[in-house]
Amino acid sequence: MxxxxxxxxxxxxxxxxxxxxxxxxxxxxxxxxxxxxxxxxxxxxxxxxxxxxxxxxxxxxxxxxxxxxxxxxxxxxxxxxxxxxxxxxxxxxxxxxxxxxxxxxxxxxxxxxxxxxxxxxxxxxxxxxxxxxxxxxxxxxxxxxxxxxxxxxxxxxxxxxxxxxxxxxxxxxxxxxxxxxxxxxxxxxxxxxxxxxxxxxxxxxxxxxxxxxxxxxxxxxxxxxxxxxxxxxxxxxxxxxxxxxxxxxxxxxxxxxxxxxxxxxxxxxxxxxxxxxxxxxxxxxxxxxxxxQRLADECPERPFDKQRRFMADYNLPYTATSVLVPDLALSDYFEAAVAASDKGQAKQVANWVINDLLRELGAAGQDLADTRVTPAHIAEIVKLVDAGAINSNIAREVFAETFASGESPAAVVNRKGLGGETNADELEQWCRDAIAGNDKAREQFIGGKESAINAFKGPVMKASRGKANPKLVDETLRRLLAEG
Amino acid sequence: MADDLTFSTIAQLADRLAARDISARELTQATIDHTSAVENKVKAFNSLNPEDALAQADASDARRAVGQALGPLDGVPISLKDVIAVKDQPLTAGSKMLENYVSPYDATVASKLKQDGAVLWGRTNLDEFAMGSSTENSAFATTRNPYDLERVPGGSSGGSAAALAAGQSIATLGSDTGGSIRQPAAFCNVVGLKPTYGLVSRFGLAAFASSLDQIGPFARTVEDAAIMLGAIAGHDPRDSTSYKTDIPGYRAALAEKKGPWKLGIPKEYFGDGLDPEVGAAIETAIAFYRDQGCEVREVSLPHTEHCLSVYYIIATAEASSNLARYDGVRYTHRSADAKDVLDVYYKSREEGFGPEVKRRVILGTYVLSSGYYDAYYLRAQKVRTLIRQDFLNAYESVDAILTPTSPTPAFKAGEKADPLSMYLSDIYTIGVNLAGLPGISVPAGFSSAGLPIGLQLIGQPYQEADLLAIAHAYDSAHDWSAQRPSL
Known part of the structure; x- marks a missing residue:
């Protein structure tokens, strides 16, 4: 039975x-x-x-x-x-x-x-x-x-x-x-x-x-x-x-x-x-x-309602919401950062909060309440990356500075001269040099081996001292390789 | 003569203190000395604090010397029933259970009296946990009626009534759950006022029956009672059952409110069991009010016959729970024989409580038991509502109700061995507590044996100013309360 x-x-x-x-x-x-x-x-x-x-x-x-x-x-x-x-x-x-x-x-x-x-x-x-x-x-x-x-x-x-x-x-x-x-x-x-x-x-x-x-x-x-x-x-x-x-x-x-x-x-x-x-x-x-009514007005949104809203309105994956939502302070922080960012950037904001901020907090043994990183800082860094002003590697470096000192990401970029100088001509020259310097990879790529393109990226990044936007590098390399 | 001082009214003493004719120290010393002379006969007090009282008196004199006297009570000795907490004073509730307990805090009434400069003097005897009508249930002593030492002073606030009647204090406080202020006031030829439930804070009153208990004053005159009520009445945030209402000038109202009033005589209160001499005294009082132009008419309180049963269900139910805290664990008596936690409970309570307390705790536990609650407690609460409604109906046609306070004058110690006959001595006072109304007992003459008789006036909720004015009309026209016992 x-x-x-x-x-x-x-x-x-x-x-x-x-x-x-x-x-x-x-x-x-x-x-x-x-x-x-x-x-x-x-x-x-x-x-x-x-x-x-x-x-x-x-x-x-x-x-x-x-x-x-x-x-x-x-x-x-x-x-x-x-x-x-x-x-x-x-x-x-x-x-x-x-x-x-x-x-x-x-x-x-x-x-x-x-x-x-x-x-x-x-x-x-x-x-x-x-x-x-x-x-x-x-x-x-x-x-x-x-x-x-x-x-x-x-x-x-x-x-x-x-x-x-x-x-x-x-x-x-x-x-x-x-x-x-x-x-x-x-x-x-x-x-x-x-x-x-x-x-x-x-x-x-x-x-x-x-x-x-x-x-x-x-x-x-x-x-x-x-x-x-x-x-x-x-x-x-x-x-x-x-x-x-x-x-x-x-x-x-x-x-x-x-x-x-x-x-x-x-x-x-x-x-x-x-x-x-x-x-x-x-x-x-x-x-x-x-x-x-007074108490109803004081009640926060219920967690599951918020989770559904985050998935629907911000298009966040379930896994991201299940990190953000159970912690009221964290979800408030996230929403403040979204509010300070541009439309459509919520997912990147979530990634920065979950992957970078929480990792740094964990490493430093701090709580969210302790951090010098404001929601506006998160929004700023997302905007800088999105605009191509800095690439994601530089962004991590900038974030680490902001986390340590509370200095805003834009200020860090300016002070250290990390952004803004990858003009298209310079980039194109670095790409030409890289292709010219590696015939084997060029042939492999033309022969259909897609991953061979990566062999050019290292020298380009090195020439740019890490500042080149990886997306632009990729586009430029493909265009030049296609041109033959 | 010292006796003149200790038998004076608050009103008289306030004038003499203000005129610097006497000092608070002289008055307090006279009270201490007179108490020493008569206390072995009366046994009104459970504990005395002469040095502390004199220190309070000196503080009063010091205030007065710099023109900062606090009012009519400043420097006046006032004694509190030993069931009201006073910081750093013993609080026994007349029980072996609390024989060695000292309160670490002040009841609200005690702090109010202190704020008015009163000299808190001694702790007056009572029936254990205020359960009784004769003060015979005290674990420490049976207080005697100053008018006849063979007789009881009434109860449960017998010590407060007797101390005042014997000139051992100038005014006293008691507590009234079913008549415990008014009945001893009647037995001892003093004024006793039970205020409307909620007018005076219960914070610091060791509870007997929470929905019935009310602190109130004993005084030599209605005017003094008005002064005392003004000192202790008022909303207290520490007592959720305390009522938010404006406190009028009770003493001033005595002169302002002149009547004539409509008085109701409840026919149910004049039947079997009423002593003829008491009945005659009440008839004389009725005639007095008629002569003053008052309209006196018969009213009916049809549920009166149920008062005693309803009272002994509700009061004992609440008491069984209120007294559970006296368990041998923390501050009470603990049995020396206790071997485990059940022993601590059983033996400490067996040894610490007297027979009347045990009787009521057992009765109250029974009426709350599963299967009996609806039949007893719940039904009693419903009848209680009807009893209150009886009074409110009567007040549609009258301003106050006039009755005897007690069916008989003071009885002899040991005379009422049967609990039920003792319970019946509260038959005219219990309904007032069940209905939550104010009631006052005023001296109304003496029996042929020289025993005091009390007149009870029952007022409307929170209308103490009217009730006191009606009582004052009688009291100020008679000199019963000026009589003194021969001790």
């Missing part, structure tokens, strides 16, 4: 706000233990929560980016359970009136080859809600210490429908989600820092069956690759259990990404009764059209 997997993902994303969700103390990663605390974070007697509007803005933006319906009114509920990382012993969350409903994440599945666009699919969402993160327990040999720095960090929970069918789809889903959150400035989604966390609910069923199988929850998947690997492992495990005549037990399992194995954490019998009820300390929130 053939089985198919049904997977739903619950993704927690920390919202990048200056302060915590219910108080003004700052949030962040890597601070000394219990320094990001105050009476509200520590749940001292009398402390009250006040909603951070920036956190609300962020989750509404996320909803808009992901095509959700934004609730006109949402409210806050207490999820009651005792655990030492939870200072109040209840978590303020949203139970039955989340701020975002429905929506979907557009994903791209891997294609047969890297330079071909894969199939696109929409994974429907159930909801997105806003809640507070908990602290962290540091377990020692004889005791456990609590660090409340993380407690009260605004946290979005993005819940998908059980509509994901494989580990690869989950991988694509998380990649797309992360790009979108980073794009909108909602989160950095660094899974190592816990800024994005994922739990997967996985079940299998015989192909053709509509009823869902018993689900197993997979936890502690702390990289996107582990999510993919963990899901694939769990699907295999479940199929093996069923094929041996066993039944799937509803449970939570822990996946060890390094060992590639999983083990049971707890079964459903220990399920909590969270005693949800509306938090009387917080007012419900009404989101009106003005508020929604």
């Amino acid at each position: 053939n089985y198919e997997a049904v997977i739903g993902l619950e993704v927690h994303v920390q919202v990048k706000t200056a302060s915590k969700i219910f108080t003004r103390v700052g949030q962040g990663y890597g601070h000394a233990e219990n320094t990001l605390t105050d009476p509200v974070v520590l749940a001292l007697p009398g402390a009250l929560p006040v909603m951070n509007k920036a956190a609300l803005d962020a989750v509404i933006k996320a909803g808009l980016m992901l095509h959700c319906d934004i609730a006109e009114v949402c409210k806050w509920d207490r999820k009651n359970y005792f655990y030492p990382d939870s200072p109040k012993n209840y978590q303020i969350s949203q139970y039955d009136q989340p701020i975002c409903n429905g929506g979907y994440v557009e994903i791209e599945l891997p294609a047969s080859s890297r330079n071909v666009m894969g199939e696109h699919k929409q994974i429907p969402l159930t909801r997105i809600h806003l809640e507070e993160d908990v602290g962290k327990l540091n377990h020692g040999a004889h005791d456990s210490l609590v660090d409340y720095n993380r407690a009260g960090t605004p946290l979005m929970e993005i819940v998908s429908e059980p509509a994901i069918q494989s580990g690869e789809e989950a991988y694509a889903y998380l990649t797309a989600l992360r790009t979108m959150m980073v794009y909108a400035g909602i989160s950095d989604c660094d899974m190592e820092k816990g800024q994005m966390r994922c739990d997967a609910n996985i079940s299998i069923r015989p192909v053709g069956q509509t009823e869902l199988g018993t689900k197993v929850e997979l936890k502690n998947l702390n990289s996107i690759s582990y999510v993919r690997d963990g899901i694939q492992h769990e699907i295999k495990r479940q199929i093996a259990v069923v094929q041996k005549g066993g039944t799937i037990v509803q449970e939570t399992r822990d996946f060890d990404g390094i060992a590639g194995t999983s083990q049971s954490l707890r079964s459903k019998e220990e399920a909590h009764d969270y005693r949800y009820f509306p938090d009387p300390d917080l007012m419900p929130v009404r989101v009106d059209d003005t508020w929604k």
Whole structure:
């Protein structure tokens, strides 16, 4: 019998706000233990929560980016359970009136080859809600210490429908989600820092069956690759259990990404009764059209929409767009350079950005934000090459100067006298000399050996001290050779 | 005589302090001395801060000496219920759970009083976490009624009422969740005001039931209550349930608003269980208002019979969650026997909470449980809306509602061993909290046994200026509140 997997993902994303969700103390990663605390974070007697509007803005933006319906009114509920990382012993969350409903994440599945666009699919969402993160327990040999720095960090929970069918789809889903959150400035989604966390609910069923199988929850998947690997492992495990005549037990399992194995954490019998009820300390929130519109205006173009636009409007190949688009700053840089260049030069601009700028940045260990090369510099260099003022070899030399000093390409060309002196007469003379100096190659070329022409180019370039435009050299040589 | 000083009103003392007839230090020292003399009988305080209070008084005198006095409260000793946070002072909530806890921050009301120059004096006793009607549920002591030491001062703000009645403070703050300011005010012959929900910030008030709790003043006169309310009212960005509204000059309104008013008498509040002497005192008060030209008419609050059940579902549900933070992990009592994390929870809470708190936490946990939520909590919230609507309907024809504060005068300590009979002593005050309305208890005479009786006036939302003016009309025409207990 053939089985198919049904997977739903619950993704927690920390919202990048200056302060915590219910108080003004700052949030962040890597601070000394219990320094990001105050009476509200520590749940001292009398402390009250006040909603951070920036956190609300962020989750509404996320909803808009992901095509959700934004609730006109949402409210806050207490999820009651005792655990030492939870200072109040209840978590303020949203139970039955989340701020975002429905929506979907557009994903791209891997294609047969890297330079071909894969199939696109929409994974429907159930909801997105806003809640507070908990602290962290540091377990020692004889005791456990609590660090409340993380407690009260605004946290979005993005819940998908059980509509994901494989580990690869989950991988694509998380990649797309992360790009979108980073794009909108909602989160950095660094899974190592816990800024994005994922739990997967996985079940299998015989192909053709509509009823869902018993689900197993997979936890502690702390990289996107582990999510993919963990899901694939769990699907295999479940199929093996069923094929041996066993039944799937509803449970939570822990996946060890390094060992590639999983083990049971707890079964459903220990399920909590969270005693949800509306938090009387917080007012419900009404989101009106003005508020929604303001945030919609702040939302960036979605990455896949941009990729389609780059391919259509700039005629870029898929591979170029898949380098430029996932990085918002890089794609903005590219578009600024296109705007400064002439019509029809977008492809050359893309090549300079991807091949030259990124290579130099990589070699120098710099980020895009650090570079002295402006988008206008890129446009200038493309124009110089296109106009025949410098050839591509000279252009690389010029670019290296610009990269190092920030001096504009035109200024470098002028200062070093690199452009403009290959007049046609001079060039023609160098070409005649080259042909005259190599009878063998001339005969071979006339005899039909196309590549023999290259033998003349070296001496011409040498005579021009590298400045000759290779395209003009080629044309001139062909004309002279044809003339005999 | 020192006693004259410590039994004075804020209004009187403000004049004397302004005239430099007395100093804040003299007033504070007199309060400290008088407290030393009577505290062993009354047991109104959980902790005292005489040196700190004198330092505050000296700072007040220094301000006044350079002409920078801050207003009528500058230099006046005021005592806060031991459930309101004051920076660097103990905050026990009357519970063993917080026996050694010191607050690192000020409640908004505490910082407002400090800004007005008040001398924050002592922490007054209460029923543990404000759960009770007699102050017998305190983990530390049972406060006594200064008018009869065998009797309770009421609760849960019994310490704040008794301290004021016994001349141990000039005004006090309490908190009122189901009558915890008004009932002890009635029992102790002082004025007690529970403001509209949202008028006074709850930031820094250790929560019992968040949707019902409200801080309010105890004072010797309605005028003093108006001064106190003016000091503590106002929107607070740190409390999301605090309401943005203009704060009128409450004290000035007492003189400006003259009536006559239309007063409603809810027929449901005058049935079985009302002590005849209390009933007679209220009838006399009604006659007074009629004589003043007020129209007094019967109104109906038909859902009154459900108030007690609705209250004990909503209040306990919220309390079960609010008190979860007292868990033995951080700043509370932690059991010395705890071996693991569950022990820390179970044993610390077993040892740290008293029986009434446990009873309410268990009840609240139950009503929120899966499968019971709709039947209890959700339905109670719906009935709560109806209860509020009853009051709002009545206000279409009357300006305020007049009732007894409590069905009986103060009862004896240990008399109400059955929790339900204790709960019934709040029967006239609970509806006001459920409806979120302002209510005030004003001294209205004494029983034949010499026990104080309180008159309750219930106002419209955020119309404290009118409510205080109506109460002031009665209070200023009587001298009940000038009576002193013989200690």
